[in-house]
Amino acid sequence: MIIEEIQGLLCEKFGEKISPFEADAVHDSCILVDPASVDVICRYLYDDERLAFDMLMCLSGLDLSPEDENLSVVYHLFSDVHLHKVPIKAVVSKENPHLPTVENIWKTANWHEREAYDLFGIVFEGHSDLRRILLPDDWEGYPLRKNYKEPDIYRGMKVPY
Amino acid sequence: MRQFFGIFGNLSEVTVGSSKPLAGLLLEILPPLPAFLEEYEQLLAMITACGIFVGVVPLIPLVLVLAERKVSAFIQDRTGPMRVGPWGILQTLADGVKLLFKEDLIPPYGDRVLFRLAPYIIVCFSLAAFVAIPFGAIDLGDERYVFIVSNLNIGIFYILAVSSVIVIGIIMAGWASNSKWSLLGSLRSAAQMVSYEIPVGLSILSVIMVVQTLNMQGIVDQQDGGLHSWLIFRTPFSFIAFFVFFISAIAEVNRTPFDLPEAESELVAGFHTEYSGMRFALFFIAEYANMFAVCAIAVTLFLGGWQGVLPGIDILGGLPGFVFKTLFLVFVMMWIRWTLPRLRVDQLMNLCWKYLIPVSFFNILGVGIWMLIFGADTMDMKSLGPSLVVIVIAVFILLKQVFKGVSGTKRETTPVPSS
Amino acid sequence: MATEESKFIEVQPFSDEMVLSMGPQHPSTHGVLKLELRLDGEIVREAIPHIGYLHRCFEKHAENLSYPQIIPFTDRMDYISAMNQNWGFCLAVEKMMAADEKFSGVPERAEYLRVLVGELNRIASHLLSFGTYGMDIGAFTPFLYAFRDREEILLLFEEICGARLTYNYIRIGGVSRDMPPNWLDHVKNFIDYFEPKVDEYNTLLTENKIFIARTVKVAVLDEDMAINYGITGPNLRGAGKKWDLRKDEPYSIYDRFDFDVPIGHDIPRIGAVLGDCWNRYKVRMDEMKESVRIIRQILNQKIPEGPIMAQYKAVRPPAGEIFDRSEAPRGELGFYIVSDGSVKPVRLKAKSPCFTALSALQELSKGLMVADIIAIIGSIDIVMGEIDR
Numbered sequence: 001m002i003i004e005e006i007q008g009l010l011c012e013k014f015g016e017k018i019s020p021f022e023a024d025a026v027h028d029s030c031i032l033v034d035p036a037s038v039d040v041i042c043r044y045l046y047d048d049e050r051l052a053f054d055m056l057m058c059l060s061g062l063d064l065s066p067e068d069e070n071l072s073v074v075y076h077l078f079s080d081v082h083l084h085k086v087p088i089k090a091v092v093s094k095e096n097p098h099l100p101t102v103e104n105i106w107k108t109a110n111w112h113e114r115e116a117y118d119l120f121g122i123v124f125e126g127h128s129d130l131r132r133i134l135l136p137d138d139w140e141g142y143p144l145r146k147n148y149k150e151p152d153i154y155r156g157m158k159v160p161y
Numbered sequence: 162m163r164q165f166f167g168i169f170g171n172l173s174e175v176t177v178g179s180s181k182p183l184a185g186l187l188l189e190i191l192p193p194l195p196a197f198l199e200e201y202e203q204l205l206a207m208i209t210a211c212g213i214f215v216g217v218v219p220l221i222p223l224v225l226v227l228a229e230r231k232v233s234a235f236i237q238d239r240t241g242p243m244r245v246g247p248w249g250i251l252q253t254l255a256d257g258v259k260l261l262f263k264e265d266l267i268p269p270y271g272d273r274v275l276f277r278l279a280p281y282i283i284v285c286f287s288l289a290a291f292v293a294i295p296f297g298a299i300d301l302g303d304e305r306y307v308f309i310v311s312n313l314n315i316g317i318f319y320i321l322a323v324s325s326v327i328v329i330g331i332i333m334a335g336w337a338s339n340s341k342w343s344l345l346g347s348l349r350s351a352a353q354m355v356s357y358e359i360p361v362g363l364s365i366l367s368v369i370m371v372v373q374t375l376n377m378q379g380i381v382d383q384q385d386g387g388l389h390s391w392l393i394f395r396t397p398f399s400f401i402a403f404f405v406f407f408i409s410a411i412a413e414v415n416r417t418p419f420d421l422p423e424a425e426s427e428l429v430a431g432f433h434t435e436y437s438g439m440r441f442a443l444f445f446i447a448e449y450a451n452m453f454a455v456c457a458i459a460v461t462l463f464l465g466g467w468q469g470v471l472p473g474i475d476i477l478g479g480l481p482g483f484v485f486k487t488l489f490l491v492f493v494m495m496w497i498r499w500t501l502p503r504l505r506v507d508q509l510m511n512l513c514w515k516y517l518i519p520v521s522f523f524n525i526l527g528v529g530i531w532m533l534i535f536g537a538d539t540m541d542m543k544s545l546g547p548s549l550v551v552i553v554i555a556v557f558i559l560l561k562q563v564f565k566g567v568s569g570t571k572r573e574t575t576p577v578p579s580s
Numbered sequence: 581m582a583t584e585e586s587k588f589i590e591v592q593p594f595s596d597e598m599v600l601s602m603g604p605q606h607p608s609t610h611g612v613l614k615l616e617l618r619l620d621g622e623i624v625r626e627a628i629p630h631i632g633y634l635h636r637c638f639e640k641h642a643e644n645l646s647y648p649q650i651i652p653f654t655d656r657m658d659y660i661s662a663m664n665q666n667w668g669f670c671l672a673v674e675k676m677m678a679a680d681e682k683f684s685g686v687p688e689r690a691e692y693l694r695v696l697v698g699e700l701n702r703i704a705s706h707l708l709s710f711g712t713y714g715m716d717i718g719a720f721t722p723f724l725y726a727f728r729d730r731e732e733i734l735l736l737f738e739e740i741c742g743a744r745l746t747y748n749y750i751r752i753g754g755v756s757r758d759m760p761p762n763w764l765d766h767v768k769n770f771i772d773y774f775e776p777k778v779d780e781y782n783t784l785l786t787e788n789k790i791f792i793a794r795t796v797k798v799a800v801l802d803e804d805m806a807i808n809y810g811i812t813g814p815n816l817r818g819a820g821k822k823w824d825l826r827k828d829e830p831y832s833i834y835d836r837f838d839f840d841v842p843i844g845h846d847i848p849r850i851g852a853v854l855g856d857c858w859n860r861y862k863v864r865m866d867e868m869k870e871s872v873r874i875i876r877q878i879l880n881q882k883i884p885e886g887p888i889m890a891q892y893k894a895v896r897p898p899a900g901e902i903f904d905r906s907e908a909p910r911g912e913l914g915f916y917i918v919s920d921g922s923v924k925p926v927r928l929k930a931k932s933p934c935f936t937a938l939s940a941l942q943e944l945s946k947g948l949m950v951a952d953i954i955a956i957i958g959s960i961d962i963v964m965g966e967i968d969r
Contacts, residue, residue, distance in 0.1 A: 028902050054807050058903060058914050058931040065926075074916065076903045076931075080807055080823070087903060108810035111939040119639070134632040134968060143640055144927075237724040341600050345622075345950070417718060418790055426608040426716045427951050502790045503718025505951045506622050 006051065006086050007031050013044060030074065030089035038073075038090050039100035039126075045077060045088075046105050053077035053086070056102070059112035061120035062089075066146040071097050071120055092122065094145070101127040119144040183210040186299065186306035210310050218291050222449035225491060226253045229449075232495045256442075263438035268339050271435065275337035280436070280443035282330035287447040289323040290454040295378045297467040297480035307378050308467075308480060316377035317365060320458060321358070324413070327451070328354045331422065331432050334444075338435035346431025349506060350415060350422030356513045357412040357419075363521035364402035364409070367528045368392055368462050371399060381466030388470050389549075393463040397551035398527035403463040405517050405524070407490070410455040412509070414448065417498040424503055456490035457483075596620055600950075604633045608716045608954050611964025613938070615953065624953055627945040629938055634968035642928040647673050647895040648752055650928065655746035657930060658966040660708050663701035663737075664908040665966075666750035667694055669930075671831060672904035672915040673752045674890075676897035683753070684891040688884045690754035691833045696767065696878055697740065697749060699871040703774070704733040705909035706864040706871075709961040713861055714785050716958035717794050722785045729777060732770050739763055753890030768879050775872050778865060786865060792850045795857040799944040799956045802855045810936040813911025814867065815960055818844040818860035825907040837874045842866030857959035864961070867909075896923055910934055910961055930969055934962040 019032035121142035234241025242249035335347020423431030467479030612633035711726025844859030911933025
């Protein structure tokens with residue numbers, strides 16, 4: 001199933017929660033969805049027999065520029081049944097980056113969401129174990145945000161060199 | 162005073178049959194002592210005999226460590242140590258020197274006393290086993306002198322007793338280290354050694370039923386007369402007992418596939434994780450001395466001890482033959498170590514309690530029945546014939562099974578991919 | 581905001597349980613993985629993996645580097661199969677570059693060279709996995725046999741690109757240099773030598789009774805669970821799913837070669853069930869043979885002459901984003917790249933197959949023994965450099 005059809009199915013089901021499709025992208029084009037209902041949309045993508053996205057290939061946070069006021073979360077889904085894939089993108093604001101977890105749909109999202117939380121500070125509500133994964137537990141800030149400034153001192157050690 | 166030393170005098174003259182221990186031999190061949198020392202000559206002879214063993218036995222690990230490294234190297238397509246001395250033969254010496262100069266660390270919050278004590282206990286009791294092992298014998302005049310420190314009439318019982326003390330040292334080492342890895346390793350070791358002592362004891366028992374003595378030299382004496390009189394062939398059950406004993410012995414000395422107490426991929430280094438320098442080296446000495454000791458016991462009990470393959474040919478009192486046979490068993494242990502993976506704890510216990518111990522009990526029953534049929538005095542040759550026939554048939558069936566398994570393996574492991 | 585306090589296991593006072601920190605310095609955690617084990621004697625009640633000890637900020641680095649400069653960083657992700665990491669990244673960038681009309685596409689000769697080094701590196705990687713797995717289970721000898729053969733592959737790589745571990749060989753648009761004269765003969769010699777060795781190793785370790793006892797029916801990762809956890813590569817194939825990107829979404833020139841995708845099987849003779857440690861391990865052994873088959877086909881064909889590098893002005897992929905995956909020895913290696921049309925990516929995320937495989941450890945290890953944890957870590961074949969990036 002190609003991405004336009006998936007977009008169509010989603011629009012049919014969720015209406016305005018799905019943003020209009022921009023088909024003119026040079027490379028992959030994402031389906032923009034409402035961040036607050038990511039879990040519902042993903043559950044539908046997982047459950048519906050025509051879609052059957054049973055695999056979450058990748059979940060990544062995204063910060064485009066320091067000026068940008070938004071962060072995005074991109075879900076790359078793949079269906080082992082129908083062999084089609086789709087990127088889903090949810091945009092949240094930097095001030096209040098909250099969106100529901102998809103951990104209970106794909107278990108692999110557990111660690112991926114922890115990573116996005118660790119590096120971007122995106123909070124996945126309902127996550128069973130949201131804590132830093134790659135960085136030390138007492139690290140401050142979210143390094144992959146474009147406006148991130150590393151601390152001068154971490155536990156008595158000089159950080160920038 | 163004299164009565165006190167008299168005890169030692171008596172000890173050196175304890176005879177079983179016509180054999181005298183090493184101290185007696187020393188009295189015989191060394192020049193007479195000056196007069197003022199004469200009354201202590203028994204004592205001095207004992208001390209010298211002990212000194213010889215204490216001096217020689219720690220050299221065994223030195224050789225065995227190098228042998229292990231060379232054997233493993235050849236199994237693994239390497240050359241092993243080659244730098245120190247010709248063909249690397251001084252490598253263990255160099256390692257020993259290095260370990261001597263290393264810092265002796267004691268973990269904080271560990272139990273310092275027990276931590277220091279543990280290696281000594283382990284080394285002492287592994288060396289103590291050598292006291293009752295006859296290495297050879299020589300006839301001088303009408304007396305037979307055995308290369309043994311003390312010809313105890315409960316020899317094998319004594320060896321079993323002292324070698325089971327080692328486990329206390331291991332638990333002490335694990336506990337005193339204040340490390341969870343060490344503790345896990347030492348407790349594994351305790352469980353393992355205590356369990357495997359049972360098949361060891363039972364298979365020794367099945368030998369003792371035949372020879373009807375606990376004295377090590379007495380057991381060797383009964384195997385006089387060449388290959389066919391070795392205890393391993395005396396009854397078909399002692400043939401099985403030998404393998405039970407050898408497998409359990411490998412477990413007793415904590416070697417692969419039963420090296421769980423020091424499994425480096427699981428427990429870092431097991432009970433000696435926290436040890437460094439010379440204390441670590443002591444564990445090594447104990448490990449290899451132990452290995453030599455259990456192989457020597459296996460040789461004494463089953464493979465004729467220092468008695469030669471052919472009757473009457475005992476070069477240098479059978480000592481080279483004895484060492485050769487023991488080293489061969491040691492080699493087999495090394496061979497196994499560098500070939501097989503390691504068992505899991507539950508599988509280890511399964512092997513002991515579900516297979517080895519029932520087999521040992523069956524052995525004892527079998528030996529009893531065999532003795533009932535062929536008479537209590539199985540020293541005579543009439544039982545040997547049937548015994549050999551049974552052994553040959555059993556080995557044949559076993560090998561057939563093994564090779565059937567191997568060829569079956571190759572057929573089935575390449576399943577046709579289902580398309 | 582969620583609380584920042586770290587979650588560590590708490591043990592009830594006076595319980596029989598013990599908390600054991602396995603790692604980050606431990607002989608068989610394959611790098612710097614830390615496992616927090618809650619033990620009841622030898623039985624593991626809970627195993628919590630803590631990662632990040634090898635975090636080198638690959639993704640942050642990448643945002644400040646031009647695309648060709650990122651390639652050496654991919655080497656350091658999965659340093660066991662650096663060629664495949666190079667390749668995976670270059671594939672993604674080339675896919676973006678395809679929209680640029682100045683980019684002429686990867687030449688044929690380069691594609692052949694890529695498949696050659698990629699498959700050789702797959703063999704090297706699986707050899708290492710085989711060797712270390714043997715060592716984890718307690719057999720030391722297979723490790724040295726594996727290293728002996730891996731050494732030959734490293735020598736081949738040294739000949740072709742000068743490096744032994746971090747190659748930086750596959751570049752955007754091609755490969756860094758052509759093969760030296762007689763290199764193909766050396767490859768052929770190696771393949772002739774190596775092919776019978778796999779069977780030897782199977783008799784040495786795979787069919788060993790103790791090895792079977794240790795790995796069979798341990799930590800069964802069935803197909804549904806594997807897919808739900810996003811586990812790919814040999815771990816997924818060991819669960820019986822016939823899925824290999826080289827076959828099912830052929831990239832490069834893999835569609836020209838004839839090879840099988842080995843999968844796990846229920847083998848009643850030894851008791852193996854789909855998705856257990858033994859099957860995951862066996863898939864890797866079989867894959868080495870398939871890689872040999874692919875290399876043989878290349879050697880038998882005539883590798884086309886010609887350039888080894890594409891024509892392009894600069895690596896400035898047109899603005900947009902892409903997620904591309906390739907079949908690395910440990911599973912599907914994905915790269916998510918967002919470009920704004922400049923020489924540097926805006927965002928680069930590497931989706932590591934080991935990362936997802938390790939996340940299943942917690943569920944896999946419940947109720948097993950300490951020795952089984954080692955068996956699991958070895959069988960999912962992780963490289964911490966790739967997990968922590």
